[in-house]
Amino acid sequence: IEFLYGEGADLDAVAGRWLDLGARLVVVTxxxxxxxxYVKVARGPDGDTQVVSIRKAPPCSDSQTVDSEGxxxxxxxxxxxxxxxxxxxxxxxxxxxxxxxxxxxGSLVAQVSGAAPWAEAEEGAAASASLPRLGAVLARAVAxxxxxxxxxxxxxxxxxxxxxxxxxxxxxxEG
Numbered sequence: 074i075e076f077l078y079g080e081g082a083d084l085d086a087v088a089g090r091w092l093d094l095g096a097r098l099v100v101v102t103x104x105x106x107x108x109x110x111y112v113k114v115a116r117g118p119d120g121d122t123q124v125v126s127i128r129k130a131p132p133c134s135d136s137q138t139v140d141s142e143g144x145x146x147x148x149x150x151x152x153x154x155x156x157x158x159x160x161x162x163x164x165x166x167x168x169x170x171x172x173x174x175x176x177x178x179g180s181l182v183a184q185v186s187g188a189a190p191w192a193e194a195e196e197g198a199a200a201s202a203s204l205p206r207l208g209a210v211l212a213r214a215v216a217x218x219x220x221x222x223x224x225x226x227x228x229x230x231x232x233x234x235x236x237x238x239x240x241x242x243x244x245x246x247e248g
Contacts, residue, residue: 074101084109097185098166100211102158104151107142107215110207112184112191141211146223153227158218160229165210170232181206216242 074082088099088111099111164170168180183189184203191203216239220230
């Protein structure tokens with residue numbers, strides 16, 4: 074974004090503009106600070122839309138993003154981190170890996186394609202199920218990128234490695 078809009082560009086404003094132009098999801102990677110996803114959600118009975126967010130981790134300045142904080146790792150090599158994050162993000166949006174449909178998982182293709190609004194639930198789930206799912210997908214993608222940075226070369230984690238890392242992270246957060 075800095076390349077396109079200059080240093081110090083307002084990420085919220087840029088993402089909002091892209092969403093106004095028709096994007097259904099904007100994801101900005103922030104290196105060791107993680108990644109931020111922006112979506113529009115219908116608000117009110119008249120169908121007005123608003124850029125909406127859920128911040129998964131502080132610090133939070135507003136409620137206009139789904140935010141996933143970076144994972145602290147010893148950085149060995151950053152080559153492939155962005156590709157890893159993108160691959161894990163796309164897999165998650167397609168419903169591959171992570172939570173099962175019963176646990177709030179599943180595909181977000183309908184939301185990304187515009188066939189369903191972001192606030193609409195997956196089959197039989199609560200009305201806002203797609204936003205927490207997006208947060209979980211983004212957190213998983215950030216964790217995958219962190220693993221890639223912790224070893225030499227573009228060496229993304231396998232699904233099994235990522236599950237082990239996420240299990241440890243969740244135990245640490247709960248403990």
